[in-house]
Amino acid sequence: MRIKTLSVIITSCFFLLIVGLGYVQIVRGGFYRGLSEKNRIRLLPQSAKRGTIYDCNGKVLAEDRISFNICIIPQELKPRSVSRLAKILNLSEQKVNKILKKDTVAPFAPVVIASDVNYKTVAVIEERSAGLPGVVVDIRPLRYYPYGKVGAHVIGYLGKIGSEELEDKKRYGYQMRDLVGRDGVEMSFDTLLKGIDGGQQLEVDYRGRVQRVLSNKQPIKGNDQYLTINVDLERLACNLLRRHRGAIIVMNSNSGAILTMVSNPAYDPNIFLRPAENKQRMQVLKDKSYPLLNRAITSQYPPGSIFKIVTALTGLETGKITPATRQYCGGKYKLGRRFFRCWNEDGHGWLNLQEAIVYSCNIYFYKIALLVGVDNIAKFAKYFGFGQATGIELPGERKGMVPTRRWKRITYNQGWYEGETCNLSIGQGYLLVTPMQAVRMISAVDNGGVLPRPYLVKDSSLRKGSRRLNLSKTNLDVIKQGMLRGVNDEGGTSHRAYIADFPIAAKTGTAQVEKGRSHSWFLGFCPDAQPNISFVVFLEHGGYGSQQAAEIARELIKGWRRIQEEQDNNET
Amino acid sequence: MKRSLGKDFDYRLLLLTVIICLIGLILLYSASYQMSLVSGVSFVVRQMIWAVIGLSALLIIANINYRKLVETSYILYVITLLLLVLVLFLGKVQLGAQRWLQLGSFVFQPSELAKVIIILVLAKYLGERDSRHQQIKKILVSLGIVVVPLILILKQPDLGTAIVFLPILFCMLYVWGTHLKYLLGLAGIGLVCSPFLWHFLRDYQRQRLLVFLNPNIDPLGAGYTAIQSKIAIGSGGFLGKGWLAGTQNQLNFLPEHHTDFIFSVLGEEWGFLGSIVLILLYLFLINRGLKIAGQTKDVSGKLLAVGVTAMLSFQIIVNIGMSIGLMPITGLTLPLVSYGGSSLLMTMISIGILLSIKMRRTVF
Structure with a gap:
């Protein structure tokens, strides 16, 4: 009975709705139609x-x-x-x-x-x-x-x-x-x-x-x-790198300001905004060489011989060697049952530290590495900022990788082998760095031991965190001299970067990889430049660092001097 | 036994449900057309997935003896209360209210669940008690059952869902056999209390009520939706502007036109004729529900059917009423039509309960 009543009540409510609807849509329909066609407010x-x-x-x-x-x-x-x-x-x-x-x-x-x-x-x-x-x-x-x-x-x-x-x-x-x-x-x-x-x-x-x-x-x-970028130098670097995969960075050694950062292959950012260039955009997105990747910070590579700088400083700072420490290089070095080779099969003979840097002798560094041990090298590598992001104001920066005994135990459940220490000493093996980390390390050698915080935006409030490293000035000078001689001496591995009237200090690196040609590195600084600059040229699968990478660096520095001259002329 | 169940299956109710659901999808396609173009998200596909899930749930529930649901309702009630408490602490905040629980990518609104559970609990409590003795005590207990979740839901705040509880309680008490004087007394107390309730409302809720009384006090602010909805429906006229051609809808004059205000899309694009068709379909659906209630001898089953029907009717009436300006704006969805998974699923489950009652009404 009561359900009947309920039914009547609900049904009448529904009819009330229909009546209301009729009123709004039919009786007042014209009025609302008018409202909908005119006088409407829109944001x-x-x-x-x-x-x-x-x-x-x-x-x-x-x-x-x-x-x-x-x-x-x-x-x-x-x-x-x-x-x-x-x-x-x-x-x-x-x-x-x-x-x-x-x-x-x-x-x-x-x-x-x-x-x-x-x-x-x-x-x-x-x-x-x-x-x-x-x-x-x-x-x-x-x-x-x-x-x-x-x-x-x-x-x-x-x-x-x-x-x-x-x-x-x-x-x-x-x-x-x-x-x-x-x-x-x-x-x-x-x-x-x-x-x-x-x-x-x-x-x-x-x-x-x-x-x-x-x-x-x-x-x-x-x-x-x-930005701190100098677009003229940027364009020049971009041009020098156009035939290679790789990266170039030029940085003010004292402040950490980035003057140039180039990664190649690159893309034209304009194509992402124009519907008409959809095809180019798809090409960039699908390209197997990954043009979107910023190889200066978002890729990590084995550093090869440029890491010898760190090994050398580890030896000096721990007191295990002095600049006068001599070692003999006979072209190969036997450790256990394995031979570790120098790139020069005939051997370098007796060398001191500076000569070892000039000629980039592997054997010398193997021996130093075995003296100081993997954990000391890893400690100094981290001290120089490897294994941590540099904090540059760009997305996607990678941290790199510095191996230690502990890390290997945790990752592979294996002990550390002495041979791996040898590999580490010349920047091979598990070690991975970004070009950005490399250039930051070398700027600390240039400026007397301050690890700068790299930055791109002039008044970025984030710009803090330069770190003074507790390194002896004399030790740094030994490295510096070695790097200068590497360019100046006829037989130095960096000699192809030589410019007659302008000193350059540099170290080459040729990092062997499992597949394909070696990566090549050329890392250095110009002590006489105003302001002091450090640079890195990195070529993915570029072969020997002493060849193309060195030549690109030479042209880069020549270009930088030209650009500075033009600017001075314009100002006066 | 199986066969007798099959014979009693209410195919008409199922058919009505599916038809209304399809109409909903057509409306949703139009209502979300512009949004989908921009965001690439297909609201229709999502809703279809929910409709399939809902229909499966409906069939499953229809095949479960509703008595089992009634028996377990106290436990379900406690779980629901826990969920409602949980949502206050962990809930996802959207549109200024904390109503959603997130489980992975799945978002659920416990207050939707609460509506159905409340009906089950009341059906159990009242169904097992004689209405001829000690009415006042039993009425007060029923009131208590409703008030606890009601307060939790008001805290979220979700005024719309909370308010549905009152007609559910009212209708169930009425059919149970409460003396009219008590019902009137209850309504009287409610009226007396309402000024105090004003105090508990959030600012935007007060605004909506004021705006209902006079939409023109704030035509670009709180009154905007009310006015735009009325313009949309009114401008549809007798035959409507045609599918996808409603300027109010497509030009985005109407906020929330795929959820709470989807009826306005119907009114604008399909006109008076289209609107009447949907309202009549709803009316058939409601009358099926009441018929099932009338045919059921078991008191719990009868009350359950009444509760579900009351819930659906109230939501339909209030939602359409607010769209045409007959009622204030509350965030109530239009059952089976508004976009939203929880609401669709729970509506389907409620209808599944109706089907289950119908099949077993004479079994004992």
């Missing part, structure tokens, strides 16, 4: 301009510039517009129709037919707008990287924000369709570069056409970023 977001990125001389590396897109509003389109527009844009009529068909979202939403067209085309279209119903020009900021591939890995590129990322970042003012930094400074400094979006409250008609502006909040441009 039109105006995205803030992204901050500009400059090099150390104020040259623009990345900026938002105005771009023009030619769009069609399907609803308002007349057939004659298509053929006229196609003619102006130099496209076939079918092509325009194809884009239109593919990209139409709603009758009232503009479809982009051509993006980033030049000013002349815009002028022509504006001029003939009366004859082109349905065609509109949409103006919007577009990120532009004037130097293209040069500095790509440092500057980075932009991509659309992902939906999960958006969830995380919503509270920082990110919105759907926002572009965010995907690598480099664009990524690390994204929140600073981004700026604050503004918007207009508009009264629009049902097609979204503006009737009047109700209120206006100006967007605020993001913070500009000034």
Whole structure:
């Protein structure tokens, strides 16, 4: 009985809904229809301009510039517009129709037919707008990287924000369709570069056409970023490296400011922003040589002989050897049942430490290594910053790898072999470093024992953490002299980098790998440069470090001197 | 025995459920069209997955004797209370409320579960007690059963779900045989207490109530949704603007148009005609539920059917009512149609319970 009553009550509620619906949709339908077609308030977001990125001389590396897109509003389109527009844009009529068909979202939403067209085309279209119903020009900021591939890995590129990322970042003012930094400074400094979006409250008609502006909040441009990069040197380095896979870094030895960081193969960050260059983008993403990888910091390699600097300093600092300690090199060295070889099969004869560096003798370092032991070498390697990120303001930095007895016990459940100490002493075996770590280590040799914190953005508040190493000045000088002689002496392994009137101190490295040619390293500094600079040239599978890598370094330093001269001339 | 169960299977109820669900998917396709274009996320596919899960749950529940559910309801009640407490501490915060529990990539809303469990517990408690003696005591205990989870849900805050508990309790007490004077007394107390409740509401909830009384006090703020929803439905007129052609919906004038306000999409794009079709389908569904209640001799089963039907009716009436401006805005979903996994799943389970009752109503 009571269920009957309940049924009556619920049914009447439903009929009440129908009556209400009838009132809203039929009786007042015309009124609401009018409201929906006119006088509607809409928020039109105006995205803030992204901050500009400059090099150390104020040259623009990345900026938002105005771009023009030619769009069609399907609803308002007349057939004659298509053929006229196609003619102006130099496209076939079918092509325009194809884009239109593919990209139409709603009758009232503009479809982009051509993006980033030049000013002349815009002028022509504006001029003939009366004859082109349905065609509109949409103006919007577009990120532009004037130097293209040069500095790509440092500057980075932009991509659309992902939906999960958006969830995380919503509270920082990110919105759907926002572009965010995907690598480099664009990524690390994204929140600073981004700026604050503004918007207009508009009264629009049902097609979204503006009737009047109700209120206006100006967007605020993001913070500009000034980099320590010298784009002229960057371009030169990029050019020198164009035939190789690898990386070049030039760093101010005292401050840690990065003057140049190049990784090759590189990509043009502009292609990520232009729909028309979809094909190039796919190519970059699929390329087996991984152009997106910043080989200066996100790849780690065995360092080869450049690590002898660390081995030598370990010997000196622990007091196990002196600069005068002599060892004999007969071309090979027997340890247990295995022979460890020098790269020079005939042997170097008797050498002291400096000569061992000049000629990069392996046997000398094997013997020192066995004197000091693996854990001392590992301790000094870590002291020089290997096995830890350098903290440069770029995403994706790798830490490298410094092996120890303990590490091997934990990882492989095996003891450490003496032979592995020999390998470690010449930068082979388990040891892995990034070019960034290498150049930081050598800058400490150059500046008298301070391990600088590398940085890219001039007034980055993160720039702290240079570390004074407790090293004896005389010991450093011995190494320095060895490296200078390595370039100056005819028989020195670094001699190909020799420049007549300008001293360079350097060490080569040839790191054997399991498959393919060896990696080549050329690591050094210019003691007479103003400011002091350290550099590293790294070629993936580049063969002997004393050859191409050394020549590239020579051209790099010559170029740097030229660039400095030009700048001095410009100033005076 | 098996055969007699099969014969009593309410195919019409199942068919109504599936049809309404399909209508929901068509509406969702349109409501999420723009969002999917931008984000690449297909809301329709997600909802379809949930619909399949829900239908399976429905069939499983239909094949379980509802008495078993009633028997275990006290344990389920305790578990639900624990989940509701848990959500206050560990819950995922979305849209300013802490309603969701996350298990891996699976997000669940315990307050949806609570609705069904409350019905089960009340069916057990009242079903086992004679309504002819000591009514006041039993009414007070029932009230207690409802109030504890109600307060927990109000804390989240989820006013919409919390408020559903009251008509469920009311209808079940009514069918159980409560004296009308007690029911009226209960309603009277509720009315007297409501000014105090005002004090407990969050700012945005107060805002919504004020806006319901006069939407024009804040046309761009709290009143915005109310106005835009009315404009959407009203501008649909008799025949509607056509699928995917509703400007209010597609131009994004209407917030939450794929969840709470999906009826506005129906009203705008399919007009009065389309809306009536859905309302009538719902009416058939509700009447199937009440018919099952009427045919069931077992008091627990009868009360269970009443509770489920009351829950569904209330949600339908309040959701459509708020869309056309007859009621204040509460975050209640439209059963089987609104986007959202927990809500769809629990609705399907409730209908599964109805089917189970129908099949076994005369078995003993």
